[in-house]
Amino acid sequence: MFFRRLCSFLFLPPLNVKTKFYNSDRNDLFLEVQIHNVSSSTVFVQNVSLELSEMYTSVEFNTVNHDGEDECTFGTRTFLQSNEGRQYLYHLWLKQEFSEKASIIRGVTEMGKLNIVWKRNLGEMAMLETIQLKREAPGYGNMRLSLETIPDTAVLEEPFYIICKITNCSNKKMKLFLKMCDTDSTHWCGKSGRHLGKLSPSSSLCFTLTLLSLKLGLQRISGVRITDKFSKKTYGYDNIANVYVIPSVKKKS
Structure with missing residues (x-):
């Protein structure tokens, strides 16, 4: 066998x-x-x-x-x-x-x-x-803030612009109100406290903000506060991005 x-x-x-x-x-x-x-x-x-x-x-x-x-x-x-x-x-x-x-x-x-x-x-x-x-996939909660445009460098004490994009990640309609808070290195220019309008679910809107930097070097952009008037909830965005601030070069007469 x-x-x-x-x-x-x-x-x-x-x-x-x-x-x-x-x-x-x-x-x-x-x-x-x-x-x-x-x-x-x-x-x-x-x-x-x-x-x-x-x-x-x-x-x-x-x-x-x-x-x-x-x-x-x-x-x-x-x-x-x-x-x-x-x-x-x-x-x-x-x-x-x-x-x-x-x-x-x-x-x-x-x-x-x-x-x-x-x-x-x-x-x-x-x-x-x-x-x-x-x-x-990264979790953004009910609202997502992203940057569409930001300069690589900014000049000290001269205004520069950024374009932000807000996306409604929830399943409910939002009514948005924007407020900006100054920091020790950057100040927001323009009116703080303005309506951005209504935003449907899965929709986005863009808005332009103006800033002024008071310190040289790599500075953080912070202090954006957006409130949904329908839910009475405020979303805070700090450390959104960094911008390198350089000294101004004035032309000699």
């Missing part, structure tokens, strides 16, 4: 892949992909491709233009030695037709997948490793 012995072997992929999303105040974000060879042998990385959901489009930062041709930032060498790693960076943003849905995206969302084709030896069949991409 004969007995058949079946042995099972655990297959461990040689690549350890980590992904991280970096959120932005606008409808874009960055994806960092870290690929690390955790095996004891050399791995040939044949291709790394990103397949996004229909809502997003992307541009990769893994090539450089040299004499009119795009070349990989890692050069022609596509081998990963044992314990060697590599990083890939992608810039993602919402397509125009989906931009209005950005305020209602909550929780964990499917972003697409990352495909990595690799070989251990040049003569063997290529293996495909697929990484499903999921992202935890």
